Amino acid sequence: MQEIVEAVGTSQSxxxxxxxxxxxxxxxxxxxxxxxxxxxxxxxxxxQLIGMMREVFCGG
Structure with missing residues (x-):
């Protein structure tokens, strides 16, 4: 979980x-x-949904 905490920048809880x-x-x-x-x-x-959102909002 520590990797997620560091990447997101919020508390562990x-x-x-x-x-x-x-x-x-x-x-x-x-x-x-x-x-x-x-x-x-x-x-x-x-x-699949994440992929479609990435294409729409991040240009692929």
Whole structure:
């Protein structure tokens, strides 16, 4: 989670709350290995949506 905190620039508790909501809604899937949690997108359509938004708002 520290990598996300540093990249986004907010508190760990804020990131944790948002990740929990995204997991509850099925947007993210998580798996735990030892003391690390790995997240991935739970639905391929989410990645497609992100790609379309990137094209529209970032020019590709």
């Amino acid at each position: 804020n990131i944790s709350q948002h990740l929990a909501i995204l997991r509850e809604k099925g947007v993210l899937l998580a798996r735990k290995e030892a003391n690390r949690v790995y997240y991935r997108v739970g639905d391929e359509r989410t990645l």
